[in-house]
Amino acid sequence: MPLHRRKLLKTSAGLAITAFVGGQPAAASNSGSCQPRDPLKNLTEGNQRFCNAWQEAARNPSTNLGSELQNNRCFNAPQTLFNEQHPWATVLTCADSRVSPSWIFDTTPGELFVIRSAGNTAFDAAIASIEYSVSILQTPLVMVMGHSGCGAVSTAMGEAALTPSLERLISPIRSQIANSPDLAAAVRSNALGTAATLRENSTLLRQAETTGALKLVVSYFDLQTGAVTLI
Numbered sequence: 666m667p668l669h670r671r672k673l674l675k676t677s678a679g680l681a682i683t684a685f686v687g688g689q690p691a692a693a694s695n696s697g698s699c700q701p702r703d704p705l706k707n708l709t710e711g712n713q714r715f716c717n718a719w720q721e722a723a724r725n726p727s728t729n730l731g732s733e734l735q736n737n738r739c740f741n742a743p744q745t746l747f748n749e750q751h752p753w754a755t756v757l758t759c760a761d762s763r764v765s766p767s768w769i770f771d772t773t774p775g776e777l778f779v780i781r782s783a784g785n786t787a788f789d790a791a792i793a794s795i796e797y798s799v800s801i802l803q804t805p806l807v808m809v810m811g812h813s814g815c816g817a818v819s820t821a822m823g824e825a826a827l828t829p830s831l832e833r834l835i836s837p838i839r840s841q842i843a844n845s846p847d848l849a850a851a852v853r854s855n856a857l858g859t860a861a862t863l864r865e866n867s868t869l870l871r872q873a874e875t876t877g878a879l880k881l882v883v884s885y886f887d888l889q890t891g892a893v894t895l896i
């Protein structure tokens with residue numbers, strides 16, 4: 666099977682992208698793993714593919730979302746993942762079952778390092794996990810992603826009685842969404858607050874951002890359109 670057969674594809678949005686046919690990565694490193702030259706651009710292009718498929722499936726219920734996406738994907742060969750990983754982006758996002766970064770960015774195993782908890786808060790475990798991904802795995806991009814219809818943020822906006830554990834989960838969200846006029850604004854405010862907490866509470870991440878080893882971005886995923894936009 667040819668390993669490096671390229672094909673120029675166009676998405677329905679008319680954006681030209683280069684992809685490989687035959688299960689090989691779009692931008693292979695010497696180790697044969699998927700390593701894009703521009704991680705943020707790669708996330709954006711992957712989301713555009715997902716977005717097109719998501720919207721097509723919304724218009725036409727018979728559309729198979731997986732079939733719509735499978736031809737454009739980069740795949741790490743299993744043997745490159747047996748003993749090591751080289752993810753090119755880290756995503757801190759919500760535990761919501763509809764918010765799957767691998768799907769949303771049209772990626773495959775070995776590409777994204779993902780940390781999730783309801784409300785995408787920068788708890789100590791999340792900060793430590795991101796420090797690991799940036800310092801040991803050397804991921805050059807960290808994205809904090811909130812999403813439309815977030816139940817954790819919605820809970821933080823309300824006054825319902827919570828269990829002690831839930832109160833600890835919701836408390837930092839409450840402190841980050843004060844005076845937000847609606848849920849969408851609160852989600853954005855919460856994601857921005859999480860990014861600020863990462864910078865405040867991690868010298869390692871702050872220094873990596875200063876030296877240019879790390880790019881930290883914040884985004885909002887809209888379930889209606891499938892689009893992820895930077896905020």
Ligand SMILES: [Zn+2]
Nearest residue numbers: 759761815816
């Ligand atoms: Zn959520």
